[in-house]
Amino acid sequence: MNVTSPEIPVVVAIDGPAGSGKSSVSKAVARRLGYGFLDTGAAYRALAWHVQASGIDTDDAASVVASLASFDVRIGTDPAGYAVHVGDVDVTTAIRDPEISAVVSRVARVPEVRTHLIELFRASMALESRPGIVVEGRDITTVVAPDAPVRILLTASPEVRAARRSAELVGSATTSVGDALRARDEADSKVVEFMTAADGVTTVDSTELDFDQTVDAVIAVIGNIQPVTD
Numbered sequence: 001m002n003v004t005s006p007e008i009p010v011v012v013a014i015d016g017p018a019g020s021g022k023s024s025v026s027k028a029v030a031r032r033l034g035y036g037f038l039d040t041g042a043a044y045r046a047l048a049w050h051v052q053a054s055g056i057d058t059d060d061a062a063s064v065v066a067s068l069a070s071f072d073v074r075i076g077t078d079p080a081g082y083a084v085h086v087g088d089v090d091v092t093t094a095i096r097d098p099e100i101s102a103v104v105s106r107v108a109r110v111p112e113v114r115t116h117l118i119e120l121f122r123a124s125m126a127l128e129s130r131p132g133i134v135v136e137g138r139d140i141t142t143v144v145a146p147d148a149p150v151r152i153l154l155t156a157s158p159e160v161r162a163a164r165r166s167a168e169l170v171g172s173a174t175t176s177v178g179d180a181l182r183a184r185d186e187a188d189s190k191v192v193e194f195m196t197a198a199d200g201v202t203t204v205d206s207t208e209l210d211f212d213q214t215v216d217a218v219i220a221v222i223g224n225i226q227p228v229t230d
């Protein structure tokens with residue numbers, strides 16, 4: 001019998017550049033461990049969607065900040081039934097559109113946006129009812145949850161990341177996907193550091209690993225730090 005079930009869920013913090021496998025690997029890790037899963041990038045994407053749906057220019061920072069008042073976002077933490085809603089609209093698929101990818105960095109660079117969303121992430125982490133939660137993004141290991149017991153930087157070479165992402169986008173050439181990823185990483189890097197591991201953060205490089213090997217590598221890092229229970 002488990003009489004020591006923690007009130008505060010164990011946080012596994014994972015950061016990395018676009019296409020490194022953060023969402024898919026984190027979701028698989030969460031499923032295996034019976035943990036929750038929080039995709040923080042989805043919140044920034046959902047805000048970019050909301051801003052565009054409201055007819056606001058994503059470059060107009062003051063209007064983007066004002067739009068936070070009507071930004072009713074819900075991101076589930078069930079890794080098996082992952083969905084993102086803004087109000088009543090299911091935007092799970094729409095926020096993956098390359099059109100959103102092209103503008104999301106513009107809303108993510110606004111300090112008031114980051115403060116607002118970080119509060120939402122911390123509230124969601126605190127409310128998690130499973131024994132742990134895998135939280136992935138760009139600044140989880142450094143800003144959102146710097147005290148997390150497990151902190152990982154998931155990387156892969158730019159060529160491999162572009163190839164993986166273009167395989168998902170039917171009809172997109174690897175070179176144009178690679179250019180778009182590079183441009184987004186460059187824009188995001190001006191706001192948060194996620195290309196190199198901060199002190200105490202373990203790097204998992206998936207360039208030479210297949211998907212299952214990458215999940216195993218992340219589980220191994222978690223297992224090294226805290227006992228993994230069924």
Ligand SMILES: Nc1ncnc2c1ncn2[C@@H]1O[C@H](COP(=O)(O)OP(=O)(O)O)[C@@H](O)[C@H]1O
Nearest residue numbers: 018019020021022023024164206209210211214
């Ligand atoms: N180690 C891996 N080997 C092969 N494909 C992978 C690996 N990790 C992730 N993928 C695939 O690469 C694509 C991009 O992964 P994703 O999780 O969306 O990355 P991110 O969230 O970092 O942008 C997905 O189709 C995913 O299934």
Ligand SMILES: Nc1ccn([C@@H]2O[C@H](COP(=O)(O)OP(=O)(O)O)[C@@H](O)[C@H]2O)c(=O)n1
Nearest residue numbers: 018019040041042044104105108137138139
């Ligand atoms: N913790 C985070 C997560 C995402 N983001 C922003 O949100 C965007 C989309 O994140 P994402 O994780 O969905 O992107 P992918 O790496 O999956 O393509 C990033 O390009 C960043 O601009 C952020 O600023 N901080």
